[in-house]
Amino acid sequence: MSYVTPAEFVAKMIDAGEAKVFISTRDTVIRAYMAGAILALAAAFAVTVTVETGQPLVGALLVPVGFCLLYLLGFDLLAGVFTLVPLALIDRRPGVRLGSVLRNWGLVFVGNLAGSLTVALMMAVILTFAFSVDPNEVGQWLGAIGASRTVGYADHGAAGMLTLFIRGVLCNWMVSTGVVAATISTSVSGKVIGMWMPILVFFYMGFEHSVVNMFLFPAGLMLGGDFSIADYLVWNEIPTVVGNLVGGLVFVGLALYATHARTGATRNRPHPGKSVNRKVNA
Numbered sequence: 001m002s003y004v005t006p007a008e009f010v011a012k013m014i015d016a017g018e019a020k021v022f023i024s025t026r027d028t029v030i031r032a033y034m035a036g037a038i039l040a041l042a043a044a045f046a047v048t049v050t051v052e053t054g055q056p057l058v059g060a061l062l063v064p065v066g067f068c069l070l071y072l073l074g075f076d077l078l079a080g081v082f083t084l085v086p087l088a089l090i091d092r093r094p095g096v097r098l099g100s101v102l103r104n105w106g107l108v109f110v111g112n113l114a115g116s117l118t119v120a121l122m123m124a125v126i127l128t129f130a131f132s133v134d135p136n137e138v139g140q141w142l143g144a145i146g147a148s149r150t151v152g153y154a155d156h157g158a159a160g161m162l163t164l165f166i167r168g169v170l171c172n173w174m175v176s177t178g179v180v181a182a183t184i185s186t187s188v189s190g191k192v193i194g195m196w197m198p199i200l201v202f203f204y205m206g207f208e209h210s211v212v213n214m215f216l217f218p219a220g221l222m223l224g225g226d227f228s229i230a231d232y233l234v235w236n237e238i239p240t241v242v243g244n245l246v247g248g249l250v251f252v253g254l255a256l257y258a259t260h261a262r263t264g265a266t267r268n269r270p271h272p273g274k275s276v277n278r279k280v281n282a
Helices: 006-021 025-053 056-062 064-072 078-090 098-128 137-148 157-181 188-204 210-222 229-261
Strands: none
Touching: 006 078, 006 098, 006 229, 025 056, 025 064, 025 098, 025 137, 025 210, 056 064, 056 188, 064 157, 064 188, 078 098, 078 157, 078 210, 078 229, 098 137, 098 210, 137 210, 157 188, 157 229, 210 229
């Protein structure tokens, strides 16, 4: 059987979080860089398919290819380490401290950003013939989405910020479920099927993913999007990162840990064969 039970895969999650804390700085950054780059390429692919077919569902159906590849290759996304690494701290694994958790998050953030920016620059060059012509239809779409998902939120003030945060929470609820789904099977096909479903949901629903946005918005700025770097940071990236942290840690990591690693006491049940007296009202 290739299926792994919840108790077993939650133990794997804690072990994985512990292992990531002790990975060298060099390896952490390289793995995060490659994860950011591969996910950015998948996002560019999904955007291209969506624009050319006019069917967002087609893009959403295909974007998980990047997510599956990067996790099968052992690379790390910020969304995933938000969920896994704190579990090693909560489980009191030897040598795991708050500082080491924050170090891992910081290194993965830097690596993801660098990889995403690399692909954003490459795509901007491709879509404009090295900035010698105006962006094509895909490039124009990238610029437009950057504006709609920054100043578009800002136009609604506090309500827009709350909406952005909630979209970040829901996004990593799904994405981290995909991370966990990679551990529920020992076969490649089982892992891919498990990861594919929640990533499809997050992308089609338009939730906010901090690493995908590290590609979309810088690319949009390079391609003439009508928003600023400050708009991107304040009205997208920073609230999205916080929302992703809450969604992944609270609704996936802690929920699974609480019920499968630190289960509550079982209730007493009647002994087989013994009758249970019941009072019947006359």
